[in-house]
Amino acid sequence: MDKKEAPDWYKPPAPERSYRSILKLGKPGEVKHPSDSWRSMVTEELGLDEEHFRERKHEEGNSTVSIDRPLGLSHTHITALESIVGGENVATDDYSRVKFSYGKLLDEAIELRREEVSSICDVVVHPRDKNDVRAIVAYCHEHRIPVTAFGGGSSVTSGLRPEFGGIVLALRTHMNKVLAINEKNQTAVVQPGLMTPDYEDALNNARTRYGTAHDYTCGHFPQSFPLCSVGGWVPTLATGQASTYYGDAYDIVFSQEYVTPVGSFKTHDFPATATGPKVGDIMKGSEGAFGVLVEVTYKIFRYLPDNRQYFGFLFPSWEQAITAGREVMQGEFGHPAVFRISDGEETETIFRMYGNELVSRFLEMRGFKKMQRCLVLGTAEGEKHFAKHVKKMVKKISRQNGAMYVSGLPTKMWERDRYSHPLLREDMMDFDILIDTVETSVNWENIDSVYTAMREFVKGHPNTMCLTHASHFYPQGTNLYCIFGLRYTSLEDFQTLRSGIVDRIVAAGGSPSHHHGMGRLLAPWIEGHLGREQMDILRALKRHFDPHNIMNPGALLGLDLPEDQKRRPSAQSPGIATKGTQTV
């Protein structure tokens, strides 16, 4: 196929009220078609023939959503809900029922393309405020009706699927306001359905908009930034790309207000207390299974984009880059904001997307070999001199570990494109190519074994891509984020591969999730990972908050999973490795 002849990419937008309009990432008309070089690389890596991109192959889901699924809720219940929120805020049409029942998991996209929906809700309710939520949850508790909260709908772990139907609370419709900026405490009070870009925009322009003394930033920039609501950060334990400096959602939240079947409460606004186990922290990561987060107070940070320092390095090897990352995090000079190490295969992909052959050969001569060399991108933020000094120290440590400085340009390019990369998914899927991600948390002791186990497993399958990066750094470890690609054969084949990766990760001592949450996708691994004693604690909390099991019921957090659906590591998890440990 002539490289100049572009494939017949799908022409957006997807038809209104179509299945495709639901599965699509990004805004309705937004696309990011693969470049020629990316496409030729994929063709090569996945062992496709030259003809592969001649025509689109996969179901496209262009029909108008139409389901033949009776309501599982009686007219009495619908009327009761209407009397709470008003008739205009209760929807039972097919499109609403499907739209607010699906997240962004690849498997869900495949279902929607087939136009064969599985579990969906019966009613979508658009609460006007937290009092509405309180009344709805109380009603559902009384009448044993399942309730699922839906914010941006960006879950990639099937965290929000209404497994048993019932009600979906569409929080984005009305509960989407910044309620207060408290400049002294440096906090913002927000409603959970506020979309993250709107929140960041409000903070970045706080001086103009609210007359504050400073502009602010939320500090939280997940890959799902354009798609996620601020209320989803905490229940899923999300992490943003600048978390190495700002902290993750767990750190950034200041106080929370929940509505649960057994009552509502707001945690206190204290920076630290010693008043027993911290209730706010018990709620973090509860994925809607304990209650609905109806209001949240986040810490905010001075917005100082002019001070941002960009840097980029090429390391001869993954090991050297990881060592440098560890040294940076343990160096006691502050932390970079973005810090991102791409492994050999991911670095090669980036070279193929952006680089040129001449540069590549020159680098080979300098000892930076293909499939071994690793690109490191990053930024330092904060007060001007602080940010400069962090960059200086990162440079020093990187050079001590064999790196070549490659300027801040690659980071700037990454920053420009970072939220649009996921859009490639639709074009690829149209041509029967699946790209998905798995991610894990590791400490510095077990990173090698987890990385090796994960990569060897994926690459043990012919014609697979496996791009890995570490992108959230801590003094005690980091995460591994694996983007894997393969040609579609069947949904089951793909799911088997993905489950196999998680099995290998957990067996090698990694966590089943670093920041995607568990959802229904990863629920089978939770008990094997935590052990019965720790799972029993989650079960006890669930029983307390939700005695009738109405809050996001089902597999979530592995709570209701039958024994035969629980997966356990295939080998004894080594936990913390003893290699390098000095017993004294």
Next chain:
Amino acid sequence: MDKKEAPDWYKPPAPERSYRSILKLGKPGEVKHPSDSWRSMVTEELGLDEEHFRERKHEEGNSTVSIDRPLGLSHTHITALESIVGGENVATDDYSRVKFSYGKLLDEAIELRREEVSSICDVVVHPRDKNDVRAIVAYCHEHRIPVTAFGGGSSVTSGLRPEFGGIVLALRTHMNKVLAINEKNQTAVVQPGLMTPDYEDALNNARTRYGTAHDYTCGHFPQSFPLCSVGGWVPTLATGQASTYYGDAYDIVFSQEYVTPVGSFKTHDFPATATGPKVGDIMKGSEGAFGVLVEVTYKIFRYLPDNRQYFGFLFPSWEQAITAGREVMQGEFGHPAVFRISDGEETETIFRMYGNELVSRFLEMRGFKKMQRCLVLGTAEGEKHFAKHVKKMVKKISRQNGAMYVSGLPTKMWERDRYSHPLLREDMMDFDILIDTVETSVNWENIDSVYTAMREFVKGHPNTMCLTHASHFYPQGTNLYCIFGLRYTSLEDFQTLRSGIVDRIVAAGGSPSHHHGMGRLLAPWIEGHLGREQMDILRALKRHFDPHNIMNPGALLGLDLPEDQKRRPSAQSPGIATKGTQTV
């Protein structure tokens, strides 16, 4: 009384196996007698006459401990315990029973001086390892015997009193080892009975002792440093004096291993995960009511004492010093390690202890007025240039807020003496003068109202001292630590005053505890503070972990408190103040 004539201070050491040997702070022979200037200040402030220090007035508790208290445990139980840990590790003698039943709360010291002990344990067991603890807890669970873990015994909130007798686990005796230093992860695995100074000493000398590449520090320096064990940090949510940089116990812990009546578990060694609510964090602050912490992995930090930067400032007012503290914490240039603002009265006390009248008058002329001027002490730590830059920024912000730089000397003096100040307590008590502390967490919005309410209440009582400092800083707030002093009239009068202070703090929106834990002392405030819904979560956890209520049973965390013993704020708690909040 002639200043040159020193009072007849008690001559240490206290008699062996005496009540006094139990209540004493510091090492057996260690004393720190009040200076003449401190004594004359106390005389003045508390409205005492010149004769007051002529002779010691209070009971001294010099008798050998001897109690007429039958064992509440049968011979069968004692034998069973002996068969678990060996006869040499089970003690039922009077001295052991009293020694391992008392913490360091002032009220406990008064009891011991009177030689009238209240609740004590029946048996002291010295477990050899975590397997012993497991066997003992299982036995006690089966036979409904109360179990209390005892580390350093430094609780000042009566957190470890065996209210219902039973067994005390003396963890310090055998379970006091550093088990491993993991240099890659930068963590240390320790047993809970390891004393904090021994731990810090091991880390500071890690290169010599363990052949590591660096020396390390634990980063945790509470006032109780000489007295506390490392296993007490987490269950009580302790905070060290350098927490503004290193974080508090909550932050410093990496993973934990617990023995509970319903099973044992170790949390994972990950820097962050998204695998549901974090079990490790649920256990933090549980004060022994859920289980026994039998092993803990702490994060450790590079030990870089040569890089430490000292600074000191005098501010014209409390408000200006607090504003500077907030600006420092929100400035995005890293945080100082120690940062400590003394209020007007505390600053005057320090002047009286160390300063001279000439300097004081000179400062008055410069606008730093007595009882208004505030001393700020601090250090910056970490990598050399980082620490210097933090100091530079603190200087800049302090000057912008009206401060005069007074060098690092006052901080060095504070650092030298910091752990010996509490020793003054015994000399003072010998002369019927009580000095105690109350502390609270505040955010920047409510600090003024809490400070004012607390101080006005104490000073509303004639002849009281009320020295306050803020010493743990966060971007969203700080703590207030109040040292109050009064002449002893009766234990009840003193307790009424102290309870009144806590009432005022909580009513004004402060937390009942920032880092002392709740223990039995503060338990009455917990439900009023958290509200029923949040207390119910703690109750549900307690029921799960400890269905027979054997783990540190009683008032702890307010779990078993009868309704009429629960205190509520006397006014509606304002929670987060709305002053300055911009509703948008």
